[in-house]
Amino acid sequence: MSKDVGLFYGSTTGNTESCAELIATHIGPERVDLHELATDGLAGLGNYSYLILGIPTWDYGELQEDWSDVWAELDEVDLNGVRCALFGLGDQVGYGEWFVDAMGALHDKLVSRGALMCGYWPIYGYNFEASRALNESEDYFVGLVLDEDCQSELTADRIAQWVPQVMAAFEL
Numbered sequence: 407m408s409k410d411v412g413l414f415y416g417s418t419t420g421n422t423e424s425c426a427e428l429i430a431t432h433i434g435p436e437r438v439d440l441h442e443l444a445t446d447g448l449a450g451l452g453n454y455s456y457l458i459l460g461i462p463t464w465d466y467g468e469l470q471e472d473w474s475d476v477w478a479e480l481d482e483v484d485l486n487g488v489r490c491a492l493f494g495l496g497d498q499v500g501y502g503e504w505f506v507d508a509m510g511a512l513h514d515k516l517v518s519r520g521a522l523m524c525g526y527w528p529i530y531g532y533n534f535e536a537s538r539a540l541n542e543s544e545d546y547f548v549g550l551v552l553d554e555d556c557q558s559e560l561t562a563d564r565i566a567q568w569v570p571q572v573m574a575a576f577e578l
């Protein structure tokens with residue numbers, strides 16, 4: 407039987423993977439199933455009422471490759487009423503014009519599938535030129551942003567703050 411929360415992520419060089427593992431530790435291993443897209447794909451995604459999805463941005467604002475592979479499949483999944491939070495990895499210095507863009511693309515896709523989004527995160531403390539992962543008023547990212555390239559020292563605290571916020575929004 408599935409646990410409460412399904413956490414699905416793609417990761418090319420391992421940063422999103424290590425952040426996913428830390429997030430799972432904070433949720434508690436008895437409450438969350440970790441799924442790496444490269445091995446599991448989206449199998450089982452439809453079984454969860456609560457989802458956390460992790461996506462890094464690659465190649466000037468593009469989806470990470472494992473997310474590209476399942477992108478069309480996401481259109482087949484009914485996410486009506488499913489509560490969903492995102493975390494995105496990016497590099498605000500090296501790729502500041504496309505900072506965590508892929509998380510914005512994933513957000514829009516999930517909203518179009520009926521998901522109820524939560525876990526938005528203030529832009530305070532980041533320095534970037536542009537991002538497609540902002541809310542309408544451009545004061546929040548549409549999910550937690552982690553930058554292992556430039557601000558890895560902040561990652562643990564950011565996760566420790568964000569997870570309880572998401573669990574409260576999930577009412578778990």
Ligand SMILES: Cc1cc2nc3c(=O)[nH]c(=O)nc-3n(C[C@H](O)[C@H](O)[C@H](O)COP(=O)(O)O)c2cc1C
Nearest residue numbers: 417418419420421422462465466467496497501506
């Ligand atoms: C070739 C290359 C392209 C990248 N493009 C972007 C980008 O467009 N936007 C961004 O925010 N980060 C970009 N990044 C940074 C990655 O998102 C970042 O290193 C992330 O932590 C990688 O996660 P992963 O190890 O889980 O794949 C890029 C990194 C590389 C090496």
